[in-house]
Amino acid sequence: MGAARDIALIGFGAIGQALAADLGRDPAYRLSVLTHDGTKVSSPICALSDVEALIAARPALVVEAAGQGAVAQYGPQLLSAGISLVIASTGALADDALLQRLVGAAQASGARLIVPAGAIGGLDYLTAVAGVKGTTVRYISRKPPAAWSTELAALGHAPERLASAVVLFEGTAGEAARRYPRNLNAGLAVALAAGPARVSVQVIADPAVSANTHEIEVKSPAGSATLSFSNRPSPDNPKTSAVTALSLAQAVRRHFASLVI
Numbered sequence: 001m002g003a004a005r006d007i008a009l010i011g012f013g014a015i016g017q018a019l020a021a022d023l024g025r026d027p028a029y030r031l032s033v034l035t036h037d038g039t040k041v042s043s044p045i046c047a048l049s050d051v052e053a054l055i056a057a058r059p060a061l062v063v064e065a066a067g068q069g070a071v072a073q074y075g076p077q078l079l080s081a082g083i084s085l086v087i088a089s090t091g092a093l094a095d096d097a098l099l100q101r102l103v104g105a106a107q108a109s110g111a112r113l114i115v116p117a118g119a120i121g122g123l124d125y126l127t128a129v130a131g132v133k134g135t136t137v138r139y140i141s142r143k144p145p146a147a148w149s150t151e152l153a154a155l156g157h158a159p160e161r162l163a164s165a166v167v168l169f170e171g172t173a174g175e176a177a178r179r180y181p182r183n184l185n186a187g188l189a190v191a192l193a194a195g196p197a198r199v200s201v202q203v204i205a206d207p208a209v210s211a212n213t214h215e216i217e218v219k220s221p222a223g224s225a226t227l228s229f230s231n232r233p234s235p236d237n238p239k240t241s242a243v244t245a246l247s248l249a250q251a252v253r254r255h256f257a258s259l260v261i
Helices: 014-025 050-057 066-078 090-094 098-109 122-128 145-154 173-179 187-192 245-254
Strands: 005-009 030-034 046-049 061-064 086-087 136-142 165-174 199-205 212-218 224-231 237-241
Touching: 005 014, 005 050, 005 199, 014 030, 014 046, 014 224, 014 237, 046 050, 046 098, 050 066, 061 066, 066 086, 066 090, 066 098, 086 122, 086 245, 090 098, 090 187, 122 187, 122 212, 122 224, 122 245, 136 187, 145 165, 145 199, 165 173, 165 237, 173 187, 187 199, 187 237, 224 237
Parallel strands: 005 030, 005 061, 030 046, 061 086, 136 199
Antiparallel strands: 136 212, 165 199, 212 224
């Protein structure tokens, strides 16, 4: 490996496979995958047996798509080796100690820790007003009951018979990401962009919606914004939006782009 656009993926589930299919249409990218669950990969994708083999291959960029545990397990080592990392499991950064380790490793080596927009947009606006005193942000996640079947059942609700919206959570972005590690990465991305102290989160199971919906309300002396995103669930994981893999692919392309928008 070692070419300018060698990309290594960590994890090859629904998101990883969708990302590989997207990037694989461009011959400029050569892909390899690190996975420990027995998932088979086929040519031209190269299988990597462990993180040491990944580092030895010196990819230009690594994309994590294997869950929050993978961010903690592999992130510091990769960044310390000078390999930039895009993380799909943004919720892992709710652990402030881990966040500081990752940022410190990146600063020491010159690598970059990249947080993609994922299922939402508007992070550029949030970062622009983050330093303005008095800025507040509210993030609301609405998903169909099928996305929260386990959580609803625990509360005594039958998801298929839910007649009205149920608020599952209200609190901080960090608390939300820790409680729902697989499906509130967007809320943590909002918190990282705007500053955790400025962001409140509400999580709702709503039978009136058929898509994963994200609402961001921003109030600031510099301006206000109301953003809404309605995304189709991934066919393989209803808690994840299908657009997530598209966002990761765009983060990869931006990393190599001469013109960045």
